[in-house]
Amino acid sequence: MKYQTVFLEFLLREWLLVVAGAGFALTSVYTRHLPAYSVREMQILFILFTLFVAVKGIEQSGLLLRLSRSMETGRFISVKLVVATFLLSMLITNDAALIVIVPLTLVLNVTHKDILVILEALAANAGSALTPFGNPQNLFIYWFYGLSPAQFMGAIAPYSFIFLFLLVIFSVAIRVEGKPDRGIEKERVGKRSTIYGAILVVVLLTVFRLLPVSTNLLVVLFVALFDRKALRVDYPLLLSFVFFFGLAGNVKLILASEINHSQHVFLLSALASQVMSNVPAALLFARFTTHWKALLWGVSTGGFGSLFGSLANLIAYRLYVTHEDTDDAGRFTTRFLVIGYVAFFIAIGLYFVFTRT
Numbered sequence: 001m002k003y004q005t006v007f008l009e010f011l012l013r014e015w016l017l018v019v020a021g022a023g024f025a026l027t028s029v030y031t032r033h034l035p036a037y038s039v040r041e042m043q044i045l046f047i048l049f050t051l052f053v054a055v056k057g058i059e060q061s062g063l064l065l066r067l068s069r070s071m072e073t074g075r076f077i078s079v080k081l082v083v084a085t086f087l088l089s090m091l092i093t094n095d096a097a098l099i100v101i102v103p104l105t106l107v108l109n110v111t112h113k114d115i116l117v118i119l120e121a122l123a124a125n126a127g128s129a130l131t132p133f134g135n136p137q138n139l140f141i142y143w144f145y146g147l148s149p150a151q152f153m154g155a156i157a158p159y160s161f162i163f164l165f166l167l168v169i170f171s172v173a174i175r176v177e178g179k180p181d182r183g184i185e186k187e188r189v190g191k192r193s194t195i196y197g198a199i200l201v202v203v204l205l206t207v208f209r210l211l212p213v214s215t216n217l218l219v220v221l222f223v224a225l226f227d228r229k230a231l232r233v234d235y236p237l238l239l240s241f242v243f244f245f246g247l248a249g250n251v252k253l254i255l256a257s258e259i260n261h262s263q264h265v266f267l268l269s270a271l272a273s274q275v276m277s278n279v280p281a282a283l284l285f286a287r288f289t290t291h292w293k294a295l296l297w298g299v300s301t302g303g304f305g306s307l308f309g310s311l312a313n314l315i316a317y318r319l320y321v322t323h324e325d326t327d328d329a330g331r332f333t334t335r336f337l338v339i340g341y342v343a344f345f346i347a348i349g350l351y352f353v354f355t356r357t
Helices: 002-013 015-031 039-061 063-069 077-092 094-107 113-128 136-144 149-173 192-207 213-226 235-255 262-276 278-286 292-302 311-321 329-354
Strands: none
Touching: 015 235, 039 094, 039 136, 039 192, 039 213, 039 235, 077 094, 077 113, 077 149, 094 113, 094 311, 113 149, 113 311, 113 329, 136 149, 136 278, 136 292, 149 292, 149 329, 192 213, 235 278, 262 278, 262 292, 262 329, 278 292, 292 329, 311 329
């Protein structure tokens, strides 16, 4: 019974890895073909790994938590939390931003914590969509299609900034009030924050192709020698990428066709994200289309809506419902889905307003 419980917990925790591995195995058996991995795909995996390491190091230094807690006092707490989530997700990924901001929100003495967490999840998805390194699917699209930073950010900017405006308006409207929790000690910022800040800059320069990808080998060497704790990153997610790269190649062989219309790419990738998450949806549909803008909008839109639309949604949801001071999982789930799908359909409307190709 104990082993069954452990196995069930593993399936619930690492469902994306399990689904990716099963899909990879089944399609490989069906096609009788083991997919080959391109140099570009291996570069993406390596950059993702070093990005995770840099973010982990910054988290452990205490810098992010110190910056976050500086927002506890004063007026417009909700606006500060939402904007901070948006800005952090642009730089350190949506998942890391929520890991920092949501726990902070839950310990504050404020009203409407459930709505705040939902808005933070939306802000993380909207903000991370703006930069090539804001989330894993962005990094993949950016490298897979060989885009420039201006191309990438220019294409998705209307989506991100309009949602930032809407989220700020809604944050003001809910009138969250609170006072600082004096029982929380200030987080000490370690000296390593400067080092990992520099490491993050190096990794981002490789993302923008200003430094060769091989430069990140120095990052790995430094961490392996001086701070192995920073190597404790999300390896199941990285392995899921390996499986999904192969799965996408196998599906391309099975279907042997191409989706030609950009609106089809947008809608199918947005809808597929609701079930399989926007990361694998990006990996899958990239093999079928040259319409990168439609795909970028599709997987960004797909991050809204269901809990499975984005890993960031699951992180925010899990942090809230498992917190010791929350006992309204049913109501929170309902509100999360209702608000999420309102954002989903708004994003669909924005796509047809701002794109014509």
